[in-house]
Amino acid sequence: MEAKLRKLILTGTILYTILVLYFLFFAFNRVDHASDIYGYVFMLVPETVPLQFPQLTFSWIYDFGNVAAFIPFGILIPLLYCVRFGKFISLFVLSILVLETLQSLTHLGSFDVDDVISNTLGAVIGFIAYRVGFSSNISYKKLIVSALSIVVLLIGVMMISETINYAIEKREGPIQALTDVKEITGTTPMTENLPSFTIKSKRIKPKMNMYSSEGNRSKKYIYILGNKKDVMFYSYYGIPDNVDFKGEVTIIADGNLIAQYNEKYNKEAEALNIPFDKINEITIIVSGNAKLWDVGFSEMKHWWVN
Structure with missing residues (x-):
């Protein structure tokens, strides 16, 4: 050169x-x-x-x-x-x-x-x-x-x-009902013969489960998921027609407040999708006439993981 x-x-x-x-x-x-x-x-x-x-x-x-x-x-x-x-x-x-x-x-x-x-x-x-x-x-x-x-x-x-x-x-796996995992408070939601109701004149028919309170008393549901990673939480929230429009749903994950929905949030049935990088324990508290239904979760997994 x-x-x-x-x-x-x-x-x-x-x-x-x-x-x-x-x-x-x-x-x-x-x-x-x-x-x-x-x-x-x-x-x-x-x-x-x-x-x-x-x-x-x-x-x-x-x-x-x-x-x-x-x-x-x-x-x-x-x-x-x-x-x-x-x-x-x-x-x-x-x-x-x-x-x-x-x-x-x-x-x-x-x-x-x-x-x-x-x-x-x-x-x-x-x-x-x-x-x-x-x-x-x-x-x-x-x-x-x-x-x-x-x-x-x-x-x-x-x-x-x-x-x-x-x-x-990673690919999203099938949605699994939250009621399929371990519940530690002894409080169980409805999973059979689920009643229909209407929200803003729209007929709602739960398919997997339904979480509600008992009159003026709130109900708490606690589940152990076992340190699952890359989880997507699914559910629907709403307050039915023809009842006192008052109620609240609180979702807590591993001691941290994740979401809180009440009558001021939305008058229509609302789909909730909440992602978690990692989660072990999830708590659901329902009060008043609020209802949470079809509550489930899915996991992101590699194809070789069952």
């Missing part, structure tokens, strides 16, 4: 490295948001796939940038220095690990193993493109093939990512 061309490539590499470092440490108002109140953040377990099929979202653009921004290093470094793939990728991964660690230690970001994987994939794609079009006897034809190899490899990463994501993605 001519000295003048090598100097030009070296200058471009340095400038590009400075640009990447700027985005890693200073872009997106990182300095303004830098804080040590959360401590050092190290995410060591992969949580997402590197790059899925294109979507018009900032998240996808960010993921794409995490891969594409490091492709040039896979081309530029081998052009400047004669280096084998094993040595190149080892030094690259080490460099990324150092940068990710510095991000966390300076509170200008976090150490994220997902970023390490994405950045490394970009460098690998770049190195393959270098071997295709830049390693010897550079020609326009080889450069075109090199560019096409980058596109093909990016599409390949997307296809593999989509396959992995489909395999590991």
Whole structure:
């Protein structure tokens, strides 16, 4: 390689490295948001796939940038220095690990193993493109093939990512009646011969269960779900017509008030969908003429979990 061309490539590499470092440490108002109140953040377990099929979202653009921004290093470094793939990728991964660690230690970001994987994939794609079009006897034809190899490899990463994501993605299971799990107060809702009633002239026919109070006395129902994760709570709330329009339903999860509905909330039958990251105990308190019916929950599970 001519000295003048090598100097030009070296200058471009340095400038590009400075640009990447700027985005890693200073872009997106990182300095303004830098804080040590959360401590050092190290995410060591992969949580997402590197790059899925294109979507018009900032998240996808960010993921794409995490891969594409490091492709040039896979081309530029081998052009400047004669280096084998094993040595190149080892030094690259080490460099990324150092940068990710510095991000966390300076509170200008976090150490994220997902970023390490994405950045490394970009460098690998770049190195393959270098071997295709830049390693010897550079020609326009080889450069075109090199560019096409980058596109093909990016599409390949997307296809593999989509396959992995489909395999590991959690899916919502069937809705299970809350009355199917352990109840610890001895207070049980109606589960058989459920009566119909009307709310705002709309006829309601519960299918699974119905929770109500006894006159002026409130009733409490407590269930143990057993530390279930990724749970969606379903139910319907309302106060029937032709009765004193007064009543309340309170939902408490693991000692925390989650929701409270009364006559001031809504005069029509209302569907309630409440997500929980994790839940062990759920308490339902019903008073007045309020009713809660078809109370159940579903779990998000991987396909291989029964």
